[in-house]
Amino acid sequence: MSLDGRTALVTGGGGPLGGACALALSRAGARMILVGRDRRALDDAATRVDKEGGETRTALCDVSDPESVRALAAELADEDVSLLVNNAGVAGPVRPLVDIRPDEWDDVFAVNVRGVYLMCRAFLPPMVAAGRGDVVNVSSVSGKRPLLNRTPYTASKMALLGLTRTLAGEVGPRGVAVNSLSPGPVRGRRMDRNFRLTAELTGSTLEEAERDFVSRAALGRLVEEGEVAQALVAMLAMPGLCGADIDLSAGMIAPA
Known part of the structure; x- marks a missing residue:
């Protein structure tokens, strides 16, 4: 499957999973834009892609902040982004729900859900206007099964599945496919x-x-990071995939 001629934007691009996804997409031919909050991590990830002959651009952005996302869209106005991978996410606290502070809950939803909303709001309009594009939201198998002491994370990932399916119905008829990829523990x-x-x-x-x-x-x-990246590329080779969620969890099941 070739992504030649396409530009892909990966949020959380400086993290291990974002970097692995960027490398896989680049190997498939995509020009990469890596977005995140850590300049050094972004540069390191870009170097790994470029060493294999890829072409990479980096940009700083806090996806949870509307002004930061707005500035990012303005900075990348010259780019034809036809593939958006919403990979940025935070794990949140590991405690019973009654011991989790409201600000901790809000911090998880700010990145894991609002960040996806803001990025889609900023980068979907050109795709819709062009009548083509792909959005892949990195969710989690934890959005579909109990994960004790992780309520903010699991709730945010379930919310992301609902966002994906509804958005697919909104923009699918206009040529943009929206799907989610749900890894198990990576x-x-x-x-x-x-x-x-x-x-x-x-x-x-x-x-x-x-x-x-x-x-x-x-x-x-x-699950290994490289396996998630391979699954991402495989999803883009399925032209009929829209509003779907792909489970890549090594068979993770709910506890008895």
Whole structure:
């Protein structure tokens, strides 16, 4: 599948998953724009893409801030962005709901849901005008199954699934496909942090916390960043895909 001639924008582009997605999209031929809040991380991710012969542009933006997104759209007014990957997200607190502060709840929704809304509002109009484009929202299998002590995160990811399906109905008839990709737990810094906090909360060891979590997956393992990136590219090779959610969770199931 070739993405030659297309420009893809990935939010959270300086993170491990965003960087992996950027690399996979670039290998498929897309020109990349990496967006995030950490200049050094963005530059490092861009360097990895460029070393393989890709073409990458970076831009700073806080996707939860309307003014920041508005400034980003103005900065990229010369770009023909036909592929938007809303990957930016935060994990939020690991505590029972009654122990979570309102500001912590709001911080999760600000990035995981409002950030997607703001980015779509800014970058969808040119796609609709052109009658072509793709939006892929990175959700989570946690939006479809219980994940104890993670209510802000799971609620935000379920909200993202509703946003995806409704937006697909709005812009699909005008040539823009909107879908979501729901990874299971992805190996990396974020899951290491979650395992550590879960171990502290439950009084278990770090190894026990990870083993208990992974045991819920049919394949008995975490998902790799590269697998998520491959799934993203594969979704773009399915021209009839719209309003869909792809589960890439190693068979993660709800606890008994």
